[in-house]
Amino acid sequence: MEQFFASIYALRNEPGPGFPTTLKEKYLDGEVTLWFSLEMASFGGEIHFYLRTPAKHKNVIEANLYAQYPDIEIIEADDYISRMPAGLPELYQSGFDLAGGEFKTGKPDPYPIATYLKFETAQEEYQLDPISALMEIFGKLRPEEDGWLQILIRPADPNPKTSHWKKQVAETIEELRKKGAKEVSVGDEGQTMTYTPLKTPGETAVIKAIEESVLKSGFEVVIRWLYFAPQSIFNKDVVQRGIAGALNQYASGGLNFFVPSLASKTAMEWHNFPYVFPKYRTAVRKKELLKKYQERSLPEETILAQWSAANFWRSRSVFVLNTEELATIYHLPSHLVLTAPFVRRVEAKRAGPPAGLPLFEE
Helix, strand or coil: CCHHHHHHHHHCCCCCCCHHHHHHHHHHHCCCCCCCEEEEEEEEECCEEEEECCHHHHHHHHHHHHHHCCCCCCCCCCCCHHHCCCHHHHHHHHCCCEEEEEECCCCCCCCCCCCHHHHHHCCCCHCCCCCHHHHHHHHHCCCCEEEEEEEEECCCCCCCCCHHHHHHHHHHHHHHCCCCEEEEEEEEEEEEECCCCCCCCCHHHHHHHHHHHCCEEEEEEEEEEEEEEEECCCHHHHHHHHHHHHCCCCCCCCCEEECCCCCCCCCCCCCCCCCCCCCHHHHHHHHHHHHHHCCCCCCCCCCHHHCCCCCCCCCCCCCCEEEHHHHHHHCCCCCCCCCCCCCCCCCCCCCCCCCCCCCCCC
């Protein structure tokens, strides 16, 4: 799946270089970097995988998926979001409630998460597909419950001079290398030199992991989830804690990890800032999160666009993952995952003609 994300990165578009091309495409034509949505949905325990792409990239996406998974069946499906009412009042009237939120990384972008390489081993009985934990959670939902997971990805800026991510990586590596350095006096003439203590194996491993991570293409990422259930059996902890637990397996000592974004959670209490009108703020957040999920909303790149979208002053759950990290948190289940109880399979699959058939009549 890592090669698939590398091919997606090659589809990155941006305003053309040079003046006045940049001015016209960016500010007059509204050229923005297109993004994609990787989704996983459970309808009462039945799991479906979705990928939403701009229409002009449909054929390229399909070709790359078939190249990675020759036996899969790709179907253009209706948007499953229509399963639920479009607005919060209608949802309440139908007897349902929702909960949701977003996840972000606990450390700055340069620090990578643990990837699928950590889960690979030479002994097959000890191998583990990390997506199996998430599938187990979604597969255990009751028939009346829905759990949706959305991973929005947008190819990050590859230019080291303008990319905030690459600049941050360089600064972080330099900071880690100089950690503990101090000026010491040398000789009687007041001369000084910089003394840098030797790095521990753990510190060296962190620097190496960051350097290797930036060598691969990066994506700006948003992870968003929603849970729907009748109010009589509503239990948001099933999905919220389940997804948090599944993402926690990618935590690595000294490196990065996932945490819930408090700025996007839908359950507001009296002790949450600004400490007033918790029920009203909960309703507003539910409405906003539902709209963001429906629109596959990804925060804009420019400051002006952020301001116009009224999210400039808000905390945004956007972070950067490279192709290896993306392939770890989202991929089609491997043979290590028992998918039969959870994933509906197509009744028949396409196949080419058998070898050896005569092409012409004799």
